[in-house]
Each structure stands twice: as C-alpha cells, then as structure tokens.
Amino acid sequence: MVIIVAPKSRAPKQKIFKDDFWKTKDFKFSIGDITGKTGQKESRISEESSLPLGPTPKPNITDLRSWDMKLLNRYEPFYAPLCDMCCLCTYGKCDLTAGKKGACGINIQAQQARNVLLACCIGSAAHSGHARHLLGYLTKKYGEDLPINLGMNIDIEAPIMRVVLGKKPETLGDLKEALDYLEEQMVHLLSACHTGQEGNNIDFESKALHAGLMDNIGKEIGDIAQIVALNMPKGDEDAPLVELGMGTIDRNKPVILCIGHNVIPGSGIIDYIENEELEDELEVCGICCAALDITRYNKSAKVVGPISKQLKFVRSGVADVIVVDEQCVRTDILEEAKKNNAVVLATTDKICLGLPDLTKEDTDKIVSQLLKGDIEGALILDPDKVGEVATRVAMNIAEDRGNLKILPDLDEITEMAKECTECGWCVRACPNSQQMMDAVVAAGKGDYSKFIELYKYDVCYSCGRCEQECERDLPLISMLTKIGEHYVKDEKYNVRAGRGPIQDIEIRRVGAPIVLGDIPGVIAFVGCTNYPEGGEDVAKMAEEFLERNYIVVTSGCGAMTIGEYRDEEGKTLYERYSGDFDAKGLVNVGSCVSNAHIPGACIKIANIFAKKPLEGNFEEIADYILNRVGACGVAWGAYSQKAVAIATGVNRWGIPVVLGPHGSKYRRLFLGRTDKEEKWEINDLRSGEVVSGEPAPEHLLYAAENREEATVMIAKLCIRPNDTSKGRQLKLNHYIDLHRKYFGVIPDDIHKFVRVEKDIPIIYKRDIMEILKGKGWEPRKIPQEPSLMKMDGD
Amino acid sequence: MVIIVAPKSRAPKQKIFKDDFWKTKDFKFSIGDITGKTGQKESRISEESSLPLGPTPKPNITDLRSWDMKLLNRYEPFYAPLCDMCCLCTYGKCDLTAGKKGACGINIQAQQARNVLLACCIGSAAHSGHARHLLGYLTKKYGEDLPINLGMNIDIEAPIMRVVLGKKPETLGDLKEALDYLEEQMVHLLSACHTGQEGNNIDFESKALHAGLMDNIGKEIGDIAQIVALNMPKGDEDAPLVELGMGTIDRNKPVILCIGHNVIPGSGIIDYIENEELEDELEVCGICCAALDITRYNKSAKVVGPISKQLKFVRSGVADVIVVDEQCVRTDILEEAKKNNAVVLATTDKICLGLPDLTKEDTDKIVSQLLKGDIEGALILDPDKVGEVATRVAMNIAEDRGNLKILPDLDEITEMAKECTECGWCVRACPNSQQMMDAVVAAGKGDYSKFIELYKYDVCYSCGRCEQECERDLPLISMLTKIGEHYVKDEKYNVRAGRGPIQDIEIRRVGAPIVLGDIPGVIAFVGCTNYPEGGEDVAKMAEEFLERNYIVVTSGCGAMTIGEYRDEEGKTLYERYSGDFDAKGLVNVGSCVSNAHIPGACIKIANIFAKKPLEGNFEEIADYILNRVGACGVAWGAYSQKAVAIATGVNRWGIPVVLGPHGSKYRRLFLGRTDKEEKWEINDLRSGEVVSGEPAPEHLLYAAENREEATVMIAKLCIRPNDTSKGRQLKLNHYIDLHRKYFGVIPDDIHKFVRVEKDIPIIYKRDIMEILKGKGWEPRKIPQEPSLMKMDGD
Amino acid sequence: MSERVIPWQPTVIAGPKQALLVTPETAKMMIKKAKRPLMVVGPIAAEEPIINYAVEISEKWKLPIVTTGDAFKAFNEMGIETKPYGIVEIVNLLKDPDWNGVKSEGQHDLVIFIGCIYYIASQGLSTLKHFAPKLKTLTLCKYFHSNADASFPNMKDAEWFNYLEKMKMD
Amino acid sequence: MSERVIPWQPTVIAGPKQALLVTPETAKMMIKKAKRPLMVVGPIAAEEPIINYAVEISEKWKLPIVTTGDAFKAFNEMGIETKPYGIVEIVNLLKDPDWNGVKSEGQHDLVIFIGCIYYIASQGLSTLKHFAPKLKTLTLCKYFHSNADASFPNMKDAEWFNYLEKMKMD
Ligand code: SF4
Ligand code: SF4
Ligand code: SF4
Numbered sequence A, B: 001m002v003i004i005v006a007p008k009s010r011a012p013k014q015k016i017f018k019d020d021f022w023k024t025k026d027f028k029f030s031i032g033d034i035t036g037k038t039g040q041k042e043s044r045i046s047e048e049s050s051l052p053l054g055p056t057p058k059p060n061i062t063d064l065r066s067w068d069m070k071l072l073n074r075y076e077p078f079y080a081p082l083c084d085m086c087c088l089c090t091y092g093k094c095d096l097t098a099g100k101k102g103a104c105g106i107n108i109q110a111q112q113a114r115n116v117l118l119a120c121c122i123g124s125a126a127h128s129g130h131a132r133h134l135l136g137y138l139t140k141k142y143g144e145d146l147p148i149n150l151g152m153n154i155d156i157e158a159p160i161m162r163v164v165l166g167k168k169p170e171t172l173g174d175l176k177e178a179l180d181y182l183e184e185q186m187v188h189l190l191s192a193c194h195t196g197q198e199g200n201n202i203d204f205e206s207k208a209l210h211a212g213l214m215d216n217i218g219k220e221i222g223d224i225a226q227i228v229a230l231n232m233p234k235g236d237e238d239a240p241l242v243e244l245g246m247g248t249i250d251r252n253k254p255v256i257l258c259i260g261h262n263v264i265p266g267s268g269i270i271d272y273i274e275n276e277e278l279e280d281e282l283e284v285c286g287i288c289c290a291a292l293d294i295t296r297y298n299k300s301a302k303v304v305g306p307i308s309k310q311l312k313f314v315r316s317g318v319a320d321v322i323v324v325d326e327q328c329v330r331t332d333i334l335e336e337a338k339k340n341n342a343v344v345l346a347t348t349d350k351i352c353l354g355l356p357d358l359t360k361e362d363t364d365k366i367v368s369q370l371l372k373g374d375i376e377g378a379l380i381l382d383p384d385k386v387g388e389v390a391t392r393v394a395m396n397i398a399e400d401r402g403n404l405k406i407l408p409d410l411d412e413i414t415e416m417a418k419e420c421t422e423c424g425w426c427v428r429a430c431p432n433s434q435q436m437m438d439a440v441v442a443a444g445k446g447d448y449s450k451f452i453e454l455y456k457y458d459v460c461y462s463c464g465r466c467e468q469e470c471e472r473d474l475p476l477i478s479m480l481t482k483i484g485e486h487y488v489k490d491e492k493y494n495v496r497a498g499r500g501p502i503q504d505i506e507i508r509r510v511g512a513p514i515v516l517g518d519i520p521g522v523i524a525f526v527g528c529t530n531y532p533e534g535g536e537d538v539a540k541m542a543e544e545f546l547e548r549n550y551i552v553v554t555s556g557c558g559a560m561t562i563g564e565y566r567d568e569e570g571k572t573l574y575e576r577y578s579g580d581f582d583a584k585g586l587v588n589v590g591s592c593v594s595n596a597h598i599p600g601a602c603i604k605i606a607n608i609f610a611k612k613p614l615e616g617n618f619e620e621i622a623d624y625i626l627n628r629v630g631a632c633g634v635a636w637g638a639y640s641q642k643a644v645a646i647a648t649g650v651n652r653w654g655i656p657v658v659l660g661p662h663g664s665k666y667r668r669l670f671l672g673r674t675d676k677e678e679k680w681e682i683n684d685l686r687s688g689e690v691v692s693g694e695p696a697p698e699h700l701l702y703a704a705e706n707r708e709e710a711t712v713m714i715a716k717l718c719i720r721p722n723d724t725s726k727g728r729q730l731k732l733n734h735y736i737d738l739h740r741k742y743f744g745v746i747p748d749d750i751h752k753f754v755r756v757e758k759d760i761p762i763i764y765k766r767d768i769m770e771i772l773k774g775k776g777w778e779p780r781k782i783p784q785e786p787s788l789m790k791m792d793g794d
Numbered sequence C, D: 001m002s003e004r005v006i007p008w009q010p011t012v013i014a015g016p017k018q019a020l021l022v023t024p025e026t027a028k029m030m031i032k033k034a035k036r037p038l039m040v041v042g043p044i045a046a047e048e049p050i051i052n053y054a055v056e057i058s059e060k061w062k063l064p065i066v067t068t069g070d071a072f073k074a075f076n077e078m079g080i081e082t083k084p085y086g087i088v089e090i091v092n093l094l095k096d097p098d099w100n101g102v103k104s105e106g107q108h109d110l111v112i113f114i115g116c117i118y119y120i121a122s123q124g125l126s127t128l129k130h131f132a133p134k135l136k137t138l139t140l141c142k143y144f145h146s147n148a149d150a151s152f153p154n155m156k157d158a159e160w161f162n163y164l165e166k167m168k169m170d
C-alpha cells in the first residue's frame, strides 16, 4: 500500500538558498533495502527530498560497517575489563579471565565490547526516550506543522538528520520519522547484546558506533524540538548570562528545585508562576540539564549547579519542593527529601519512585494530601498540573520548613567528628580516595579547613559512598554541606544560557581557518562531574585553550562547572569571553541534548566550507571531519551511559575524545599506535595516491590520568592531516608550548608532525631542526585531500 | 496534519462473524494520550476498529502500572543478588551489600530490579528485532497487503495485539504499527535503566512487566508474519512429525547446519535446493528454533536438537557449512568451525563475526573464495544468495572434509585422559558440578561409562566451561562427543512440527473445562536447556502431566527436549500423544516466537468462553486469566534474557511460571505468602464483596530445586479461585497424588484449597477431613467471579 | 584485612563481603550462641550417609529441620519430622522480620544449610546476606559458600565426614 | 586454595584471579628473575619522598622508567631520564607481543607500577592480566592492587616507606 499524501503548504521559511543544491522539492528516492522501510512510515518522507542522495540514507547496522572497520583498524579497541566475569545469563557467572570463554563461547574482548554496546544503547535510549517525550508533548501543544525554523542565520537546521536520514525535517512532525528510524535501529542494537548473538568484538564496536550515532540523532531531535517550540535561543551568540551557584538562591523565598533533563515540567512551573504573577514570590532553580534548559526557556530561573551539587543542595534543605523529571537524578531522592520534609514530585514514566499516580486527580486534592503528609510525594504526568501543585505546595510549606533544623550545627559537627574511629573506610569507599577521614579528624579538633577543601570545586562531589561505609554512621555529607555553607561565601557565578546550534554564518567565517589550521582547534568540554580532583581542572583547561585562541564549546554539567570558576579579578570565564563560535569564543550550546550541535557544527563545516553534500553521505562527511576538522571533545567527568554513547557517537564522525581517568572504567578506549606507520596511511584524493601520513588525530578515545596530561593531549589531538603549513605551525606551537609547560621539554614525537620545514613553529625552529636531524627526519609531501576513502578497494 | 486514507479493499477473508461484536469497520476512536501517536503512524490504524475500546489501547509504561501494583503487592519480588556490586557507570563499581547505596543513590533492591528490567529489555529486543527483520523481508517479498489469514478455524488471529494495541491486524502491513508502538516503548524502558532514573524497585518491576508484554507482542508479530507468508501450519493439530536427533543426519551427504532463530536464511537454502532439485543430495538440518521453523516451512528438514547439542554437533564435524542467523548461537562458532574446516556463513546484522560483507558480491566469487580458503567465512545478508552459496560450498567441500580426522579415536582419548591431574577444576567450573573429572579418570582406565552418562540426555550440555578451565587442556567436549557417537546408538527421535496458534474451535471445546477446572490445567514447557540434570527431567514432567489429562503445550528447545525421550517401547511422547489442544494433547506450538500463542490461548479463552472484550482491555483479561485459567508455564532450562522476558511477560497476564534452579540467577522471583491471608483477598464481582480467598496461584515466578519439587508445585499452581468443586476435586487429586508420590504424604497445606467439603477428592476424603479438623477448617463461600479488579478504590 | 577463599564455584564471588571460613568448633559455637537456630536440608543430603549426619546433628543441637526440594520424603521415611518448603520459599520467610519461624516461636537467628544445590543455595544465601541483616547463616556443605556468614571450606568427602562427625559432638 | 585480600578500593574485586600479596623480598626476587623489567611511575610518585625511592629503586635494579600523567617533568627536573606515556598508552604497548619495549630490546617481561592513580592503574592492570599473559605485573604502591600478579598489601605511610627502603637493598 502506498499512501498518497496531498502536497501540503508549509509556513514560508526565511531562507535564501545558496545554490540549487539546496532545493528540496519533488525529488523522489528509494529508501533502499532497509528493513521495514515500507508502509505508512514512508508516507511523509519519500516525497520530499530533492538532493542527490548519498549511498547510505537511513543506514541499517551493517551499512556503515565498512567505515567503522577503517576507524577500528586504525584506532584499535583497548579493553580494560572492570570485571573478569560475565553475569548476563543463568549459565553464569562465567569466568572470562585471560582467554577463558564463557558457557556461550564469548571471550573477554567480545564481552567488553558487548558491555560497551549495552552502555551505548542505554545512553542513547535515554536521549531518544527524552526526545520522544519532548516531541510528543510539544507536537500535541504546538501542532506537528510547527516549522523548524532556527532563524535567519541557520539554513542547515539538522545536519545530523540530513546526513543520516538523507533529508531535512521541515516541521515538528517530520522529526517523528527520525525517531521511528532510530527506535527501530535501537531495538536491533539491543538485540545484539543478547546471549549468543554477536561473537566478534570489532562487530560489537561497529554496533556501538551505530548506537552512538543514534544517540546523536536523538539529541538533535530533542534539542531542535524544544528550541523551535519553546522559543529557546536560536544560535544566539549573545544569549544572556544566567545566575549560577548555591549562593544565588534566595533562601527566604519558597524554593522549587527541578532535577533532571526534561524541560517540560520546569516550563510548566514557570508558566504557572508567570500566569499567577508570582515571579517575585518564589525561586525556581535547577540542577543538571533541566536547569540549563529552563534558563533557555526563561532566564529568570537559576542554576544551582551540576550533578555534583545534588546531594549537598538537597541536604541543605533549601528546596521546599523537588521536581524530578528524568536522567541523572539521585535514585534516593525521596529518602533524602524526607529527611527534611521536602516534597517530591515525579513527573515522567522514567522515574516514578513508587509514588501514587495522581495525574488525573483534582489539583486541590493533591495539594491537600501533600500538605497533610498523607502521601510521600506524587507522580504527576501532566506538566501544567505539576506547575500548579509544585508552586502551591512550595508556598504553603516554605515557612514551616524554615523552622526545621536541617543540618547539624558546627559544634555538633565537632562532637560528631570525635566519634570517628579512623578506620579509613570512608577513604577506601570514595571513588577518588578523597581524604574524608582526615577532614573528619581535623573537624573533631575544630579545624574545618580540610572539609572546606573538599567542598570547594566539588572536590568531593557528594556521591555519599563514604557515608554509606562509615562504621559510626556519621552524616558526612551533611557535615560537609554545613561547613561549606558556613565558610564558603559568595557561591554566586553565572553561565551563558545555552544558545543551541552554531549559525551558518559563523561556520562560513571559521570554516576555512579551522580546516586549514589557522584556528588551532575546536574543543568541546561536555559531560558530567565524575572529576578526579574537582571541577577547577575543567575550568582551567577551558581557560588555557581560550587564551590560546581555540574555540571552546561546552554543554551540560561541563558548562556549569566552567561557570563556577572565577579568575583573580573575580570574573567568570563567561564574563571574560564572548559566546561567539570563533577563536576565543566560549560557546555554551546548552544541555546534554544540545551536544548534537557540536558534531553538527563539524558537519556544517564540511558542507558549507567544502560543499560536501550531506544527505545520505555519512562516510564522506565523517572522513572529512576526521582528516580536516581539528575538533576534540573532552568529557573530563563522564560517568553515565549517555556520556559513553555521546563519545562513541562523535567518534564515529571522526572526532576524538579525551576522558578523565574514570573514563577507563567504560572498559574500552580507541587508541592509535604511532609506532605502526602502516596504520596512518591515507589516500590523497587529489592525486589518488596512498601516502604515508601522520598520527593525526593520534587517538580516538583516550583516558588521561590528570589535567596536565590531558591538556597536552588535547592540543595534540587537534592536529589534522589537512593542516596547511601555517596552520600546522600554529597547532604545533601550542602543542610544544603546553608540553614544555607541563612536561618541561619539547615533545619527543614532534618529528611525526613536521611534514616539511615550513610546518615548524618559527620560535622553536632551531631546537626542532636538531631533533629532526637526530631522528633522521625527511620532508614528505603534504596531501591535498587526505582521506581514508577509496582505500583497500572500496 | 491528518492524512486521509482512502478506504482500501482487502482480500476477502474466510471468516464467519459470530456476532456483531466482531465487526471491524468504520469505527473511529481516539488513540488517547500516548506520546507520539499523532502523525503518519496513525494513518492506517485509527480508521479501522469497530470495537468498544477498553481503557488501555497502546498502553504507555505507566498505563498498566495499577495492575502491576496489584500483582506485585500479592507476589512480592524476591531478590537474590548474583553480585553485590553495580558496575553500570564510572562512579562504580559500587558496593551495595546489605543496605549500602551506590554513588547514584541506588539500593540493592532497585539495582536487582534494574538488572531484571535490562534483561527483559534485551530479551524483548531479541524477539522484536527478529520480528522486524522477518516482517521487513516478508513484506518486501509478499507485499504488505498479504492478509493475515490463519485459516478457517481461527478468527482471533492476534489476541495479544488485539488486547494491547486495541485492534486487530488485517494484513502484514498492519503488523508494522504494532512494531512501531513496541519499539517506542522499548526505548523508554531501556532509558529507565540509565543511571539516575527510576529509584524504586517496584516501579522497575512494573517496567519489567511492560518489557515482558512488549516481548509477547514482538513474538506474536514474528510468528504470525512467518506463518501467513511462509505458509506454515495454521493451528494444525496434525502437523507432521519431523525427524529429530543427531542420528537422523546422513553423514555421507553434504550437510548444511542452520543455527539460530530466523527462518529466512534456512528458507533460502530450502528454496535453492528445491529449485535445483538437490533434495536427495544434501542434508539440511538445524539447531535451536531455526531448526523448528525450517521444519514448519519444509518438513524434510531435520532437527539436530536443542541448544545443548550445539558444541557437540559442531565438534562432531558432521556439518560442512554452518549457517548462523541470530540468537542463541555459540559466539565462538567461527573458531569451532575452523577446527574442522567447516565454513561459516553469517546472515544477519545481529551476528557478523567480523566476516567480510559479501552481500553484494558475485556468488561464484564468494563460493570460490570460500573454497580456496581465502576468507574464513562470509557475511551474506541476502537469503537467496545464502541458499546458493551454502549449497554449492557444502557440495564442494563435503568430500574433502570427509577425509579429515575430526575427533580423537577412543584409544587416543584413553591416552589423553591419563594426563588428567585430578585437580577437580572441571567440576568446579561446571555450571552443574557434573562429575567430568570422574568421567575422565575412568576413561583413562578404559571405562567410558561415566562419559556416556554425561552424554545422554545432555546431562552435560556441552557448554565447554570445563574445557576452558582444564589445566591440561584436555579437549573434554571432543572426548565426550566421540564417546557418545560411538556408544550411544539410535539418536533418532522426532518432534511434531510447530503448529502455531490454537484454533478457536479448540478453545470453544476446552474453554469451559479449563475455566471450571475439569481439565486440571494447561502446562507449557518452554525455553532453553540450562537443565540441572539433563533433559530427561522435562520429558518426564511432560509425561507425568499428559498421563494425568493435562493439556501440555511446548515450544522451542523444550519441544525438542521432549522429543528426545522414548518410553520403554521406544516411542516418543509425540508418537504417544496427539497434537490436539485438549486433555492429553501434546501441543508443539513451534519456536520461541510461537510462545505468543500460549498466553494467546488463555486470552482467547477469556474472549470466546467468557465473552470478555479484548481490545484495549488488558487488565480485565489478565485478571480473568489470573483467577480462572489454570495455566502454568515451566521454563526448566531458562537461561537467556529472552527467557526472562517471556516469563515476565506471561506473568503480567496472570500466568505463573516455574523455573529450574538456575532460574534463581535471574535475581528476582515473584513469590506469594500463604501465611498472610490479607494478600489473598479477592473481589467477587458477582456479589461486589471482597472476600478472603486462597493462595491460587500461590506464586507467580518460582524456582524449584529439582524435578520432584517442581512437579508438585506445577500441579498446585494450576489451582484457580474460580474452579468449580468438581474441578477443584480433580486438581487437588493430582496435587495430592503427586505430593504423595514425591513427598510421601498428603500436603500439609491442603486445607487452604478446600473451600467446601465438595472440593475434597473422594478418594482422600477421610484423610483430608481429619487434616481439616486438625487445622480448624471452616467452609467458606466459593466466589462466583473472583477478581482483583475494583478493589482499593479503582 | 580479611582474607578470602575462593568459593566452590569460583564465580560465586560477589563482592567485598565474604563468608568466614569455619571449623566445626566455631560452627558449634555459633549454634550454641543462637536462640532459635534452624537447619535447612536439601536433596543432596537426603541420601546416606549425609542424611544420618543431618539427623544426628539436628538431634544433638535440637535443631528443627526444614527440608527443601523433595528431601522431605527421605526424612519422612526415616520417621524424622521436617517441614517441607521450596528453598526459595524458606529463604523468603527467613528474610521477613515478622515471620514467626517454623515453630511459631519467633523468627530464627541462625540458619544452617546442608545439602542444597550449590548455586541455588548461593542465591538464597545472597538474599539473606542482603535482606536479613539479623540472621546469621552457616553452611555445613563440603563446599565453601562465600555468600554465607560462615562456611566450611571446600573439602573432599573424607575430610567432610570428619567435620560432620565433629558436629555431632559437644 | 588461594587466599584473598580485599583491594584498597574494595570493589576492584574482579573475579577468581587475584594478586599475590608480596613482601619486598618476593618483589625483589621477581625483579631479579626478570629479563627485561620496566618501571612505570605515575604522578602520585612524582613528589618527595616517593620520587626518591622510585629513582633509587630504579637505579638499584637498573629499571628503565616510563612516566605517566605529567610525572615526566619532576623526573626531568631531577635529571632522571624517563619516557613519558599516558598510562593507557604504555599499557596498550605492553600488551602487544610484537612491541619492542622502551629500549627497543624486546617486549618486557615484568612491569612494576608505582604512583599511578589507583583506579586507572587497576584498569591498566586488568588489561595486562587479560591480554598480556606473558607479562608479570608487580605494584609497589601502598595499596593492594588485586588486578596485578603481585602487589604490596594495603599499608600506612610508615610501613610503606619501610617496604620501599627494603626495595633499594639487595
Ligand atoms: S559484571 Fe558487574 S554485576 Fe556482573 S559480576 Fe561483574 S561486577 Fe558484578
Ligand atoms: S552470556 Fe555467556 S559469558 Fe555471560 S553468563 Fe551467559 S554464558 Fe556466561
Ligand atoms: S561523598 Fe565525597 S568524599 Fe564521600 S565518597 Fe563521595 S566523593 Fe568521596
């Protein structure tokens, strides 16, 4: 059956087609052999593209496998098992140590890769489920014909979808097709994790890369939907600065705290408060991405901070009502809230917490039940109702709660601290071996300085494991919170509201400098706060690269962490640097879903600067990015399955990522081998010759042990085969500078990156020439169009 | 946007509407508030139903939560952690022992439930991905208008879809809507497994039940699609007996072995062989469900046996070409095949094994590359090409391989066995602590009897763990295989080809006897071969219940296991019992996806016998089944994530399941508490009174330690509150009989199940009256319409 | 710093907490200290000679017996009173602080396992480790059970019988 | 029956295989037996007094040094030659049987870790445990590293310094 769809009018779009290439009408293409591509799902889509379609629209798992094999051949998976056993089925557990196979025949490599695939599937599902909810809600509210219009300066609205799905979405309704596609792929990918499916680790990795790509799409769908429907900033480099920090919340007002990622319940609260003109009566604040997205919706909302603030802030008792939506929410939130009589509202199917579903209940009745304490909290799946209930409850209980004694006093803390047996288990239980025992022992003597050290920059990120382990049941996080509140003043910072995508015009401006190497790199600080030594490291890295003219992009908890740092003059980095996507720009794209705009920008470079067609053309675009766009992701505190999906997704586009040391617990990295020259051969498409290349980028997924190592590695990972000599000089200059700063010497591998003398930074010329001589260096040709394509007979 | 679909003609269907209720035209209903239900996806569906729609069509995760809460309140989850730690994110591992929470706040209960949800998601994805592939392929080949016609005797073709989606699928194309729906649900469910999402174990369980329900739908889609498109038996109680057993394969012919679950590559082989008229030249056989489904497609194919045969059969070297599709395939198949020069063809995206993708390669070239050994095997995603390549390669290499020495000779085995150091690690590594060491030591003395014991009934299911552990690297499975081959003659059995669904007419016949208790129960032996003591236990259980007039249903590896058993006269159970869905019937529904027909039959009972409307009416149907349909699932060897999804899915319909002891490693059971009377209250819908009930069924998901315990428990779990006194007598009679047989006495809890004197089996009357007296028993009213609905204010 | 022993099935290792390896002497001390001990005997112990040991030990220490699997039958045939439960059922009851015990005298404070299938017993012991903090678990099997609070070591038959012999004495 | 010690971070427990707990004497034996040992020193050891121990031990046993993180700098400032690698890079090389070692004299047969961040070192040791069957791993940190082949126990500073002292002597 083919459904005939009447051509429909669309809201006129403010766009100027740069050339005929971008006309998008009346081209019909076959969807190819993808399973399940017939039937009603095709109805809308197949009529609408007018682009020369590349080879892989809507790729199935195996369709990009040959590209994956290229990546995985060069960047071989490096496995570090977190467990020697497998416990996935009832034959197990099986011991897979050192070559032993499980009862299903699996070996440790494949098992690790399966684990990574599973994590990528979970992470990707988190974003896609989130996108599905957003889209469902927004479509119902705004209609599926709402045009996807990101404003004057953005013609390429959905670069990832264009490449992967082979067409551009014009309306909210169109985004559904992308979701349908990715949901189908997700089920196939998850299926492959079943016992007795894939047996080869490389094929598991190829699937993980596919899951990462699906994650990219899910995020792009989610962010575009919320931007256009909720009128969030549309690539605005001057998005406002919004308040950030525990110190920005007015404790004298009723406080509603939103935790999670889904902006909808938060927007329901904002709307209710505005309608009731209660703006001055309450504080609405948030933790994690929900916070960021609420500020994109309304800049008067405040950001408490990243995930590392969660337990501290809840323990502080400031929040009267805690509204949780989905993702990254402490799973013991109800228990913690109960400790200080805060009320919890759950608002999505993802987090129900065993609470009664009162979605259909009368609002007055819900409020009264909550106030009387008849119920511990409520599950309310209607965001408008959430807005009303949260507000009314907060206004009602704030005063009473104000009289609650929530945290221990300082002298109580000292007394408690004396109970410590110095067993040391708090330190052993700490993910970062932070010296909690020392802090407690000192506090027992009235010296809080070590607690203050732990408090600042979330060096202790209040995960609570020490507290769980303490044999004296000391409330370590409450102690930490109280001391921090008391001694650490001025926790008032800011963050630029998430701007969403990069404008086409910016790409036009920076495309050439990036590709040719004149802008030394685009560095993206993303992800969570599982930092080895607090958030200051991230801010310092950002500062270092901003000072060096890199473009620094950020999102999510990373963006908040960067905002929590001030220089000697008391300025935050957002105050010091503009939000332009340009050298020295500090660009907060927004929340985790906004991460999609980072590969998105790279894709747009390939298209706008190099005129590479996007639609269905994944491999060519990724190849272009890998070889020419000096971008590097940094997920210094990546903890979650989303983070691994994000990293794996951008890896497939050819963008390297540096993780913090905890990243090693994802079990798999993609490491290059500089000692194997054959791995670095490239095809110069201009000449058609396969020539030896340099290890650029050297690794695809790397875990560094500390900030210093990471900083140098990041600079190195911005090098690309396509750099002009001028660009290469610049990049090497930063690499050498930083290496000298942190290692004291010019790097030993510098000869690998000097192709011709002109590549050498002038200032280091003499030293380097000497090194080159020692290494028997010979100049070699600079490839004109470096590529991994059309090698090995594709 | 609403797409207007012109009403389309459908192939006329051979069906007689029993009453107006079943007319299915021109009724329009709103799909409700389900996210993402607008847009093109609705196009086909929303015009087509004419049924009074129940409250929950296309339920989202939270829509059936209140039903789940009822189940979970009575059958509280019982957790047995397989690991004390969580290793899901990079904060971890976290130690969750005895009340400690992880860095994300999760506790051990929620973590176990999350694990189960994840397993259910994986299992469900395996079936759904499989269904998606089947449907995609079959739709392309047969068109989406192919009517879903299961023949004269089946009007209710897709009971699960009818209930859950709220409408019946008329054509292949209609099945897509169900897949779209379930894929969306799957992504939400998987998302909930992410760190920092759901925090409550009961809500995780509700989600797991939803995942199980999605699994049910996926299976129903898959089996219906293949039945109608490939013309498999349509509920045929006289489906042919097909050959089963290692001994049925003619080793002198080239042998193609299919392993897995997806019939399509196998059908490609069958088609090619038929077209080329090579039927007499080759053997096509299979292991696992692919085998069963190929015999449903063509009864000349042979079934080697269940998954427990896999490594033995591959080691035996009989197979020349091994075609793997998906699910339950040994992941080291390539390595094992290489040992004896067999060729492996991978045929789906699920299992690529790192092999070169030659889907688009010329067939001659593939064959020649494989014959020359240029490649280790090939990935071929086109089933027709698989058919040709597999056949041609097999015919070419069979002779050469015939000369290979594949297994050690018996005297070599004796020599090898002498190497054994008696370290005992083979026994410790064995999932079942089978006495491999003793077998080896005896073999070293020329006594193979213990090896033979291990070989028979797959007491050793050749998982290979002992071999992996052996410090002398003895090829234990090869030794086992050789000894078995040599000494165990006559491995020739049979199995009735999978018949697919139960006919409506059969339901009409048995509905009343089942609901009223005159047929003592429907017992389904399904699932894999992780048996504690070999497959004989399953066959014996089946035999026991067949002799006692139960209806025995089976599928998948369970169906094969039952076929591998012969009575003293040398007859298999399939030869002894008819394939009718009736007392003493032994009904093989087919492969794992055919399992859908088991809850399907229960649903049909509710509809046909009790006239319960199906569409969108999940809770009422499940409540009906729970209280009135005496069905019990048995997954004695359940190992995989699919098995846990299947069990959890049927649990949601109110059907109890008994697992073997390894089932305890799924980490969660649902156990009832007979000592808590308040848990067993029911609402008699007839009188509107809430009355105390009996523990029937007593548990929802149970793991038994051995066959004897299981047999008695199964009989007990067939008791239902709705039994008439006559029916109850019958059920108690079997329960008592079996209890006496295996425990030596009348069960001590018999008084719980006697409501009135008439419930007491005549033959035990005196004894029981005495027991009742001792317990202070009083007669109580038999509820007329026992139900869990409309209690606690729903 | 506690020491660890590898469980009989080596992958039963579950986490930092692991059973104390005990001798018959310590095991007896545990029984003596217990107020309401219970013995749970599985089908592996329903055969000679283990069944005799089980009976004698239970008699010596006045332990009520719960039988799992079909072990009831063998004891019944010997005239020994036991209460049959599925192993998962008895574990489920033992983890409920409100359950009144097999003799309706209150929840047990020590449970002694012998003769259950190793891995399902491990799972049951895991349940009790996590969810029955007040209950101590002891295993007298010839296998080291790391999920118990206290367990005999992995042994050969002769050694085991010797251990069981000792359990019969003061 | 091997005994188990709880790793410093208790959840690093990975499976049945676990490091041998060693004294300085045994550690030195391992070094003496090795043909091409290598020392890998992380940033925690780049400060006094550990850096001095590291230097002296390496000199005593003629161990080439690889530094991880930014440890190179401190050694360089002391005039000690080391080769800098990321810990994941050096582990990646060590697991490749074809790699020729830091001195291009062939793959190492023993690697001695000190001063790397505990959990990333654990991960690296896990890699080597699984994928470098011919390489022995030894840790001289004050933490028990269960993923190594041999490790010092968990210690307090004083005890540790004493161990390191001993490592400097024959
Ligand atoms: S994989 Fe994780 S959950 Fe499984 S045994 Fe290992 S640590 Fe435990
Ligand atoms: S999936 Fe394989 S390795 Fe894992 S427990 Fe099952 S049989 Fe063992
Ligand atoms: S709460 Fe802080 S000190 Fe305690 S374990 Fe977590 S990070 Fe370490």
Ligand code: SF4
Pocket (backbone or CB within 6 Å): A419, A420, A421, A422, A423, A424, A425, A426, A427, A436, A437, A440, A466, A469, A470, A471, A472, A473, A474
């Ligand atoms: S765990 Fe508690 S008692 Fe032990 S050192 Fe830490 S604070 Fe002190």
Ligand code: SF4
Pocket (backbone or CB within 6 Å): A260, A288, A289, A306, A307, A327, A328, A526, A527, A528, A529, A555, A556, A557, A558, A592, A640, A642, A643
């Ligand atoms: S950055 Fe990470 S922790 Fe923060 S909100 Fe996003 S996913 Fe959660």
Ligand code: SF4
Pocket (backbone or CB within 6 Å): B086, B087, B088, B089, B090, B091, B092, B093, B094, B101, B102, B103, B104, B105, B106, B195, B196
């Ligand atoms: S998901 Fe939670 S319990 Fe598991 S490792 Fe992460 S923080 Fe720990």
Ligand code: SF4
Pocket (backbone or CB within 6 Å): B426, B429, B430, B431, B432, B433, B434, B436, B459, B460, B461, B462, B463, B464, B465, B466, B467, B477
């Ligand atoms: S192959 Fe598996 S089941 Fe058979 S004896 Fe070995 S470990 Fe046990």
Ligand code: SF4
Pocket (backbone or CB within 6 Å): B419, B420, B421, B422, B423, B424, B425, B426, B427, B436, B437, B440, B466, B469, B470, B471, B472, B473, B474
């Ligand atoms: S593992 Fe090998 S050597 Fe050890 S007892 Fe078993 S067969 Fe003998």
